[in-house]
Amino acid sequence: MSSQQTSEHLVHVPLGERAYDILIGDGLIGRAGGEISTRIKGRKAAIITDENVGALYHGPLMDSLEADGFDTVSLTLPAGEKTKSFDHLTKVCDVLLEARIERNDVVIALGGGVIGDLTGFAAGIVRRGVRFVQIPTSLLSQVDSSVGGKTGINARQGKNLVGVFNQPDLVLADTAVLNTLSEREFRAGYAEVAKYGLIDKPEFFDWLERNWREVFSGGPARTEAIALSCQAKADVVVADERENGRRALLNLGHTFGHALEAATHYDSSRLVHGEGVSIGMVLAHEFSARLNLASPDDAKRVERHLKEVGLPTRISDIKGDMPPAEELMKAIAQDKKVKGGQLTFILTHGVGQSFVADDVPSSEVLSFLSEKLER
Amino acid sequence: MSSQQTSEHLVHVPLGERAYDILIGDGLIGRAGGEISTRIKGRKAAIITDENVGALYHGPLMDSLEADGFDTVSLTLPAGEKTKSFDHLTKVCDVLLEARIERNDVVIALGGGVIGDLTGFAAGIVRRGVRFVQIPTSLLSQVDSSVGGKTGINARQGKNLVGVFNQPDLVLADTAVLNTLSEREFRAGYAEVAKYGLIDKPEFFDWLERNWREVFSGGPARTEAIALSCQAKADVVVADERENGRRALLNLGHTFGHALEAATHYDSSRLVHGEGVSIGMVLAHEFSARLNLASPDDAKRVERHLKEVGLPTRISDIKGDMPPAEELMKAIAQDKKVKGGQLTFILTHGVGQSFVADDVPSSEVLSFLSEKLER
Numbered sequence: 001m002s003s004q005q006t007s008e009h010l011v012h013v014p015l016g017e018r019a020y021d022i023l024i025g026d027g028l029i030g031r032a033g034g035e036i037s038t039r040i041k042g043r044k045a046a047i048i049t050d051e052n053v054g055a056l057y058h059g060p061l062m063d064s065l066e067a068d069g070f071d072t073v074s075l076t077l078p079a080g081e082k083t084k085s086f087d088h089l090t091k092v093c094d095v096l097l098e099a100r101i102e103r104n105d106v107v108i109a110l111g112g113g114v115i116g117d118l119t120g121f122a123a124g125i126v127r128r129g130v131r132f133v134q135i136p137t138s139l140l141s142q143v144d145s146s147v148g149g150k151t152g153i154n155a156r157q158g159k160n161l162v163g164v165f166n167q168p169d170l171v172l173a174d175t176a177v178l179n180t181l182s183e184r185e186f187r188a189g190y191a192e193v194a195k196y197g198l199i200d201k202p203e204f205f206d207w208l209e210r211n212w213r214e215v216f217s218g219g220p221a222r223t224e225a226i227a228l229s230c231q232a233k234a235d236v237v238v239a240d241e242r243e244n245g246r247r248a249l250l251n252l253g254h255t256f257g258h259a260l261e262a263a264t265h266y267d268s269s270r271l272v273h274g275e276g277v278s279i280g281m282v283l284a285h286e287f288s289a290r291l292n293l294a295s296p297d298d299a300k301r302v303e304r305h306l307k308e309v310g311l312p313t314r315i316s317d318i319k320g321d322m323p324p325a326e327e328l329m330k331a332i333a334q335d336k337k338v339k340g341g342q343l344t345f346i347l348t349h350g351v352g353q354s355f356v357a358d359d360v361p362s363s364e365v366l367s368f369l370s371e372k373l374e375r
Numbered sequence: 376m377s378s379q380q381t382s383e384h385l386v387h388v389p390l391g392e393r394a395y396d397i398l399i400g401d402g403l404i405g406r407a408g409g410e411i412s413t414r415i416k417g418r419k420a421a422i423i424t425d426e427n428v429g430a431l432y433h434g435p436l437m438d439s440l441e442a443d444g445f446d447t448v449s450l451t452l453p454a455g456e457k458t459k460s461f462d463h464l465t466k467v468c469d470v471l472l473e474a475r476i477e478r479n480d481v482v483i484a485l486g487g488g489v490i491g492d493l494t495g496f497a498a499g500i501v502r503r504g505v506r507f508v509q510i511p512t513s514l515l516s517q518v519d520s521s522v523g524g525k526t527g528i529n530a531r532q533g534k535n536l537v538g539v540f541n542q543p544d545l546v547l548a549d550t551a552v553l554n555t556l557s558e559r560e561f562r563a564g565y566a567e568v569a570k571y572g573l574i575d576k577p578e579f580f581d582w583l584e585r586n587w588r589e590v591f592s593g594g595p596a597r598t599e600a601i602a603l604s605c606q607a608k609a610d611v612v613v614a615d616e617r618e619n620g621r622r623a624l625l626n627l628g629h630t631f632g633h634a635l636e637a638a639t640h641y642d643s644s645r646l647v648h649g650e651g652v653s654i655g656m657v658l659a660h661e662f663s664a665r666l667n668l669a670s671p672d673d674a675k676r677v678e679r680h681l682k683e684v685g686l687p688t689r690i691s692d693i694k695g696d697m698p699p700a701e702e703l704m705k706a707i708a709q710d711k712k713v714k715g716g717q718l719t720f721i722l723t724h725g726v727g728q729s730f731v732a733d734d735v736p737s738s739e740v741l742s743f744l745s746e747k748l749e750r
Binding site: 152 | 464465468469472473496499501503527530532537538539540617
């Protein structure tokens, strides 16, 4: 296993005065204190986590921080998407202020995307910004939500509709924690890994088709896939930090995916985010083929691979009843990727050839969805 | 009155891609639609105001916006500091999302500092940022809170402890609205005008000592004093947008002032912000003299002028009982101008010669306050 332990990667995100490092490797939680203390001036650290992750990793993280001289305070929240709420945001801010976390002190998100998004938002608004470290503990958050600085909470009108751009000061992606993920959760994160190939890295998608079993079983291939995903996302973010153009490509599969999540009321027993993205990416390729922008063979190839790894690829793969197409359209219209009433979609000319289309007629989307729901 | 109407000022705040204009003049609300539509792409406008201001100016503003083709939605909140809360922030976000305000649409703060701070915060976090215009309707907000991009709400631990930096896209300071302010409210705003002289513009303080009556009675001297104040603040903000150094000078009088506000539980019948700043500025000059940094004559000169215009200048000017010095110190320690446990204060070498001191012993502050409270 020594090759696994030594295959540590560093991805630097060069965002000027907001530049930061992403470390990817085995056992980073156990030496978090050292990595953080070399980068942060303050000596207070607040750990925000959830019940599931906290039970496994809060102790080791706190020990490491205290060994390096940090005073720690901790808050453990319920696990699950419902935690990304105004109520919990208020609670996190209150805990940080009560602990007198100051601008040079650090707030640490120990958990998946929910904890990262909520904590990053709180760290961005308490005292108008304190230091912030992400320790993502799911594959999804390691390759996606912990990179790029988008933070936020959900509103009753939709997901992630309230938040700030807040780049972390450091990301520690400890690959050892992935060994305790359920197969389903790992697969859901894999959908985002595959997404980077589909956006603009066809050779990465080829590689995943050949090596996905090694990625799932752990070891150097997994670490490499995570590092390559972080690098791919970092490249896009550096080119367009505030999502005025190119960054929208990261939403490949997400407009459909978010609508499906909304339609299933964010019930994780029916659909988790990565699963929605998986179905959404297949739909985006099929919709592109329907508009004669791409070959139907590409859509079939994408579906074949995602199905092979065990991900859902069709709306009918979702358990339970789905609402009519009109309801899905409502969720799409409320999605924040809408400008001046026109629909913006990420479409594709084929595997690794996606692009931003900002003039997609909603009537086309509606009839496409209606067909898909009939099957 | 024609000279009054033509004395319009424009202060440009050159913050790169966050650059914006401040227009200062008579009757700007009546032509807000035109000024906004030339600068904003979207065609939806949300007006956030309070009961008092809304009763006078909401109609004219809405008419102007609709005449220029905006669809408007409005929210009227209770007047007063208590509105700067998480609950009202949630409410504003909900209204903006329900109205489907998108990134290029505009949110307009029509009111004083409370409405401006709350609305600017909401506009900065809904969809991670939509367009934002300030129409400040108090002297205080025209010369201070609407310039510089600090937004936020209060927490139970203190004022303005949660928020974001969010520069507006435009500020319209309509001087006509100042005619409806109470004398007390105008005076409170005047404390911040005088502050700019005390920070680093001794010649402006001289000018105010000679011309304050004209500033109070309206006309060109008033518009000029407002424009000069906006320019003074803009200069400091441009030099240090995120308050890492020089910007802290704007807190002259504010550390003591905030503590007094906290001690009177933000009860505006006892003390409003500008009054706290007035007393705080005198205290800052007296404290500087006590530390042998400035002449006691400067403190006397500052007190004489502020007293002449009718502002409170001593803790004993505040009606009702004050807590002991230890309680005031607690509020000071929770103030966000604290780094690594040491007290940061704005001290002075004399009128117009203030500076940031980041090593003020809290024991000195405590004994100074104890003396002041005994009188």
